[in-house]
Amino acid sequence: MQSECAPTLKATVVRRLEDEIVSGLLTPGTRLDEVQLSERYGLSRTPLREALAQLAASGLVEIRPRSGAFVTQMSPRGMLECLSYAAEIEAIAASWAAARMTGAERADLVALQRDAACSVENGDSEAYFDLNRKFHEAIYAGAHNSYVQDAAHQLFLRGAPYRRLQLRQRGRIATSHAEHQTITDAILAEDGEAAARAIRAHITIQGDRFMEFLAALPDAFIGRDIR
Amino acid sequence: MQSECAPTLKATVVRRLEDEIVSGLLTPGTRLDEVQLSERYGLSRTPLREALAQLAASGLVEIRPRSGAFVTQMSPRGMLECLSYAAEIEAIAASWAAARMTGAERADLVALQRDAACSVENGDSEAYFDLNRKFHEAIYAGAHNSYVQDAAHQLFLRGAPYRRLQLRQRGRIATSHAEHQTITDAILAEDGEAAARAIRAHITIQGDRFMEFLAALPDAFIGRDIR
DNA sequence: AAAATTTTTATTGCATACAATCAAATGAAC
DNA sequence: GTTCATTTGATTGTATGCAATAAAAATTTT
Known part of the structure; x- marks a missing residue:
């Protein structure tokens, strides 16, 4: 910028x-x-x-x-708002990426997935956290539209402090990687609709996990902003 | 904010x-x-x-x-990027508005359409320019998600300097109002899919008009940024 | 002793002042 | 006459200083 x-x-x-x-x-x-x-x-x-x-x-x-x-501290409600919006933005990015990514960009995406597979096997959540960011940023860039790219990037940043916690949850990394594979396959097949569906689900699942996390908290924390 | x-x-x-x-x-x-x-x-x-x-x-x-x-001055290419992105954001907003707008909000939307009809009959482009903004902002608010609302608002602002020119084109106001009616009908019917399609078309048409406008310009102006 | 009021203190918001840097204009060399 | 170098000028980027305001502490009052 x-x-x-x-x-x-x-x-x-x-x-x-x-x-x-x-x-x-x-x-x-x-x-x-x-x-x-x-x-x-x-x-x-x-x-x-x-x-x-x-x-x-x-x-x-x-x-x-x-x-x-x-x-900035998000309220539970704000968090869900953010995730549902982010899901749509990522869907747009993935859809356009499926249609517009160059050969080199598709190769990079595959390479990222291969590297991520290693960090999953090693259980290196720190490395996966970084590769996860790169995977999503690759899709944003692949959309070839600076507006989606910027918007998605900003949203990803805003969610980062909370996402770190998410990825620490047991088994979440492996699941995330599998979801990424589904997204990658759809993009490589140039199937925008499928890519959008897959990535939308990928984000929405995070919201569900967040809800489960909230359910374990005392009622007093739910529904109002934490000051 | x-x-x-x-x-x-x-x-x-x-x-x-x-x-x-x-x-x-x-x-x-x-x-x-x-x-x-x-x-x-x-x-x-x-x-x-x-x-x-x-x-x-x-x-x-x-x-x-x-x-x-x-x-900020947008290049022709940047303008098309912006419009295609805006079309998707507006589609999200309209889709969610169709599902989530309250009765009062729906009534307000209808009232805005009625007022806009007057300014169309009177050929008052200045009044329509304002009502057009209010119509779209009503949909953003109706989505009940601060992130879409903010994003759509910002995008609308960024396009405003150019939109003013668009609405001055002959017959564009009447067409725009008719498109708004289609969108309103879909929202009132709580048909999110239809609302999204209608508003996406509504924005895309502006892109098409812009292309036509460009076609009338000397080739030297097309494809590179105006400094 | 609790509540309300005053005083204090610390931090923000704004204004002014200086220095680094870039663009343009002038002049010299080819 | 054109190109390159040098200087000048203007404007940005940064630092410091002051005043207004809000939060906190201390005092007074009920």
């Missing part, structure tokens, strides 16, 4: 904060103190504030006026 | 710039000089820069590092 001729300090901070949020270093709900962060990254408050504003616009951070910035 | 307890100067500037871009006062491609704008709105560069960064994140403005901010 931004030309890379001169990586400004602001831009680098945006990336670093993004990384720290996605990687789970900064958990949802934590307050982002401007002075603390500016000292930590070795720059002044001005570019840091701009970085926070940009992250807020992308949804990863929430700025409450006169109160500060916080890593 | 932002609580309204204290409308900061930055927030108001974001809205004012949004309005001016959407209303066509600031045409795509124009450079947004920081000092000029800060003088014009009576504030300093700091909050204005934050406002520009926020608009850049939403896509209405493009910031070229060390070069300044410009109102």
